Amino acid sequence: MEKGSELKDVNLDIIFHHISDLIFQIRVIDVHHYEIEAVNEAYLSNYETSKEAISGRRIEDFLGVDQGIQAIKRFQEAIIRKKTIQFEEGYSFPKQGYKLFDITLVPLVEGGSVEKLIGIAKDITEKRMNEEHLVQSEKLSIVGQLAAGIAHELRNPLTSLKGFLKLIQFRNTDKDIDRYVQVMDSEFHRIEQIIDEFLILAKPTKTNFQNNRIDLILDEVIELLSGQANMKSIILQKEYASSLSPIYSESNQLKQVFINLLKNAMDAIGEEGEIIIKATERKEHIQIQVIDNGSGIADEELEKLGSPFFTTKKNGTGLGLTICKRIVKKHKGTFTIESNEGKGTIVTLNFPKIYST
Ligand SMILES: Nc1ncnc2c1ncn2[C@@H]1O[C@H](COP(=O)(O)OP(=O)(O)OP(=O)(O)O)[C@@H](O)[C@H]1O
Numbered sequence: 001m002e003k004g005s006e007l008k009d010v011n012l013d014i015i016f017h018h019i020s021d022l023i024f025q026i027r028v029i030d031v032h033h034y035e036i037e038a039v040n041e042a043y044l045s046n047y048e049t050s051k052e053a054i055s056g057r058r059i060e061d062f063l064g065v066d067q068g069i070q071a072i073k074r075f076q077e078a079i080i081r082k083k084t085i086q087f088e089e090g091y092s093f094p095k096q097g098y099k100l101f102d103i104t105l106v107p108l109v110e111g112g113s114v115e116k117l118i119g120i121a122k123d124i125t126e127k128r129m130n131e132e133h134l135v136q137s138e139k140l141s142i143v144g145q146l147a148a149g150i151a152h153e154l155r156n157p158l159t160s161l162k163g164f165l166k167l168i169q170f171r172n173t174d175k176d177i178d179r180y181v182q183v184m185d186s187e188f189h190r191i192e193q194i195i196d197e198f199l200i201l202a203k204p205t206k207t208n209f210q211n212n213r214i215d216l217i218l219d220e221v222i223e224l225l226s227g228q229a230n231m232k233s234i235i236l237q238k239e240y241a242s243s244l245s246p247i248y249s250e251s252n253q254l255k256q257v258f259i260n261l262l263k264n265a266m267d268a269i270g271e272e273g274e275i276i277i278k279a280t281e282r283k284e285h286i287q288i289q290v291i292d293n294g295s296g297i298a299d300e301e302l303e304k305l306g307s308p309f310f311t312t313k314k315n316g317t318g319l320g321l322t323i324c325k326r327i328v329k330k331h332k333g334t335f336t337i338e339s340n341e342g343k344g345t346i347v348t349l350n351f352p353k354i355y356s357t
């Protein structure tokens with residue numbers, strides 16, 4: 001019998017030291033003071049410390065004042081309730097940075113008072129990130145489906161409006177009204193184009209990938225936005241040659257990307273500034289950069305960029321960059337943003353090159 005229980009202790013010891021959860025035993029000095037008594041290997045390696053350096057240390061001395069107080073509050077809760085408590089809490093680590101844990105604290109009661117606390121902390125950072133990512137992509141797909149539905153529904157009333165417009169055009173003899181009708185007609189055409197482009201984007205199955213000349217795509221986008229840029233005294237500077245290798249792409253979708261990037265750059269400038277649209281041939285890819293000298297992006301906001309619905313604009317949807325990233329990914333490209341607050345922003349896209357055999 002004794003042998004059996006010895007073996008069990010050895011097994012428990014192995015589990016204690018090899019489990020990936022962080023396990024710690026705390027000695028309760030009094031309700032405000034706690035000492036680390038023992039921790040497992042996972043705990044030591046996360047904090048990059050040794051058994052000798054940690055045992056006997058006060059919790060606030062080891063974790064630092066802020067995180068120490070955070071931990072002590074939880075210890076006090078377990079002591080007052082004299083029951084196991086479970087909660088989620090974040091802690092910072094020397095090298096790995098911030099991590100989120102699912103923590104269980106077990107108070108060990110001896111003679112009516114809590115003498116020790118055993119804690120088990122499970123790292124749930126990645127799990128939570130994946131969950132958030134899933135929620136965001138679901139949100140996005142719902143918005144996409146809704147918007148696609150709306151775009152589709154808009155076509156019917158648009159067709160009847162166009163029909164009546166043709167009728168007016170046909171019957172009308174007044175020159176002024178003729179001018180108005182022409183403007184309306186071209187505006188209708190533009191609405192139709194937007195709806196078509198949107199539907200192409202919303203239905204990823206109906207794509208038409210071809211070898212496209214990137215200089216022509218960029219020319220078209222710049223042409224489209226040059227009126228707006230002119231009005232705001234923004235110079236659109238082209239820095240690309242017509243000799244670039246083609247990109248295997250869906251031209252409408254690439255246009256959508258560049259329209260959004262240029263619009264963002266123009267918004268960041270406001271009035272008077274310069275946007276450089278640069279394309280260069282690299283060994284294995286074509287690199288395209290949109291460089292603006294606008295307001296730039298603060299460091300803390302840079303990481304939120306491209307998350308669905310993140311916007312700093314009054315009328316922004318915060319979907320522009322999300323859609324850009326999605327399209328670039330579909331083209332097996334990469335997307336990076338560098339920014340200097342107050343100085344400007346550089347968006348860099350890399351697309352794989354087509355090799356002619
Ligand atoms: N070139 C840039 N310079 C400065 N900030 C930028 C730039 N590009 C994007 N941003 C910031 O990123 C945010 C998100 O951009 P995104 O294109 O996704 O959405 P939006 O422009 O706000 O809205 P929408 O594109 O739907 O009109 C912007 O609100 C802006 O704060």
Ligand SMILES: [Mg+2]
Nearest residue numbers: 260264320321
């Ligand atoms: Mg935008």
